[in-house]
Amino acid sequence: xxxxxxxxxxxxxxxxxxxxxxxxxxxxxxxxxxxxxxxxxxxxxxxxxxxxxxxxxxxxxxxxxxxxxxxxxxxxxxxxxxxxxxxxxxxxxxxxxxxxxxxxxxxxxxxxxxxxxxxxxxxxxxxxxxxxxxxxxxxxxxxxxxxxxxxxxxxxxxxxxxxxxxxxxxxxxxxxxxxxxxxxxxxxxxxxxxxxxxxxxxxxxxxxxxxxxxxxxxxxxxxxxxxxxxxxxxxxxxxxxxxxxxxxxxxxxxxxxxxxxxxxxxxxxxxxxxxxxxxxxxxxxxxxxxxxxxxxxxxxxxxxxxxxxxxxxxxxxxxxxxxxxxxxxxxxxxxxx
Numbered sequence: 001x002x003x004x005x006x007x008x009x010x011x012x013x014x015x016x017x018x019x020x021x022x023x024x025x026x027x028x029x030x031x032x033x034x035x036x037x038x039x040x041x042x043x044x045x046x047x048x049x050x051x052x053x054x055x056x057x058x059x060x061x062x063x064x065x066x067x068x069x070x071x072x073x074x075x076x077x078x079x080x081x082x083x084x085x086x087x088x089x090x091x092x093x094x095x096x097x098x099x100x101x102x103x104x105x106x107x108x109x110x111x112x113x114x115x116x117x118x119x120x121x122x123x124x125x126x127x128x129x130x131x132x133x134x135x136x137x138x139x140x141x142x143x144x145x146x147x148x149x150x151x152x153x154x155x156x157x158x159x160x161x162x163x164x165x166x167x168x169x170x171x172x173x174x175x176x177x178x179x180x181x182x183x184x185x186x187x188x189x190x191x192x193x194x195x196x197x198x199x200x201x202x203x204x205x206x207x208x209x210x211x212x213x214x215x216x217x218x219x220x221x222x223x224x225x226x227x228x229x230x231x232x233x234x235x236x237x238x239x240x241x242x243x244x245x246x247x248x249x250x251x252x253x254x255x256x257x258x259x260x261x262x263x264x265x266x267x268x269x270x271x272x273x274x275x276x277x278x279x280x281x282x283x284x285x286x287x288x289x290x291x292x293x294x295x296x297x298x299x300x301x302x303x304x305x306x307x308x309x310x311x312x313x314x315x316x317x318x319x320x321x322x323x324x325x326x327x328x329x330x331x332x333x334x335x336x337x
Contacts, residue, residue, distance in 0.1 A: 031092045031122055031139035032314040034273065035084055036147075036239065036265060039076040040131035046321065049336040051079060054321070057329065058082050059102060080321070084135045085110055085126050087324035092122050092137055096326065105282075109207045122280050125204050127271075134271045138171040141257070141275045144205030148197040150228070151268050159185035163192070169214040170195060181226045190228040195219055197272035198246065198260055205274045207282040220245045224283035225262050239265060239316055255280075260312050273313070 038044075044052075055063040062082050063144035069075045089112045090097035112122060127146045136145040153162065163178070170178065174195055179190035198219050203212040225244040246260035265271055271305035289303040324331040 029163075031120070031137060033088055033091070033124075033135065033137040034145075034261075034263070034271075034314050034316045035088070035135040035261065035319050036316060037084065037130050037133045038261075039073075039080050039128075039133055041073075044076050044080075046076070046335060050321075050333055051075065053252040053336050054079050054083055057086065057098075062102075076304035077133055080133045081126040081128050081135070083321065083324050084133060084319065085124055087319075088124050088135055088137045089114075089117070092139070093117060099197070105207055109182055109204060125201075127200070129205075130269060132265055132269050132271070134265075136273045136275075138275055141259075141277055142205040142207075142281055143273065143275050144201040144203065145271065145273045146204065147265065147271045148193045148200070148268060149268055150193040150270055152185065152189055159188055162189075168191075169199075170220045171215060173220070174218060177221070177226055181223070182228065187228050191226040194219070194226055194262060194270055194272070197270055198262070198274065201246070201260070201272040201274035202248065202258070202276075205276060206280050213224075218249045218252075219246060219260070220248075221260075221262075222253050239263065239318060241313060241316065259313065263316055275313075277319050285287050 010275060014300040017288060053067050058066070058079075066075055066078045066082075069078060085102070086097045086100070087100070089100045091113060093100060093112070093116055103113045105111055105113050110124065110126065111323050112124065116330075117123070120139050120140075122137070122139045123142045123143060124135060126133065126135050128134070129147045130149050132147045134147045136143040152159070163175075167175075170192070178191045178195070179189050181187050193306075198221075199214045199217050202217060203209055203214075206212075225242050225246060241264065242262045242264055244262070246262070248255040248258055248260065256278065257280075258274060261273040261275075263271040263273075
């Protein structure tokens with residue numbers, strides 16, 4: 001199962017050892033993170049007063065945006081995502097979350113508005129869908145994350161009809177992989193949405209989001225990553241990474257230096273992460289970073305580095321609200337009724 005962090009100070013929260021994924025009690029500037037949080041109604045027991053306290057911790061523009069959301073589920077997901085980003089930046093920089101400023105690039109990617117973050121190339125990304133909110137943070141490269149349901153998007157629509165509408169989103173080889181993932185609609189939907197989540201993660205990592213035509217990016221993944229039954233067996237349970245090398249080409253050109261990760265969160269949701277060279281970011285991210293620190297960070301991998309020498313992915317940690325707050329904030333949160 002996924003790991004759960006102990007409640008600790010905001011500068012010594014959830015950090016992993018890349019060799020054995022053990023939790024560390026001391027984590028000065030831990031900059032490679034994968035966090036997940038379940039915000040289903042059954043799990044999220046936050047009162048309206050507690051929700052307001054959390055949004056009050058956020059920048060005014062983000063708090064106002066959340067206050068305009070009409071659906072409770074949207075508010076839960078957006079609030080948890082921003083609190084996770086705030087806590088991750090605190091851990092990555094080793095300073096109080098209240099002292100850190102944030103902004104967004106023109107492409108909408110959240111950015112830690114700190115000179116040290118720019119100098120180090122520290123960046124983070126958040127995604128939420130259904131019951132889950134996920135976060136990735138990296139210093140060695142760009143990072144993008146996505147969480148997706150893997151079930152039928154509409155009950156009254158067959159897989160064949162849905163895939164026909166989405167035919168331009170995958171390449172011919174990717175569609176063949178979807179069809180080969182299994183005979184049932186459930187299995188084919190699962191394969192499709194794993195590929196979709198991976199493409200979302202890549203596009204968010206480079207800072208273009210939905211502006212990237214997904215047919216330009218082709219992913220090659222082994223069956224144990226795409227097949228629903230094999231994925232669950234490969235993961236060894238919910239909240240675990242599904243092992244398998246995933247390769248990518250953009251406009252037919254191999255994307256060297258990129259690492260792709262897939263995690264099984266539950267029977268109906270997967271998380272994908274993409275980590276790659278800082279140099280592959282779109283110009284708007286470079287411009288925003290350069291305004292804080294002119295020196296560009298190094299690429300995640302030098303040209304010609306063997307694929308098997310890529311830095312290992314960090315462990316996955318499941319977090320709750322109080323794991324992400326300072327002791328004083330956590331005490332105030334618990335006292336709200």
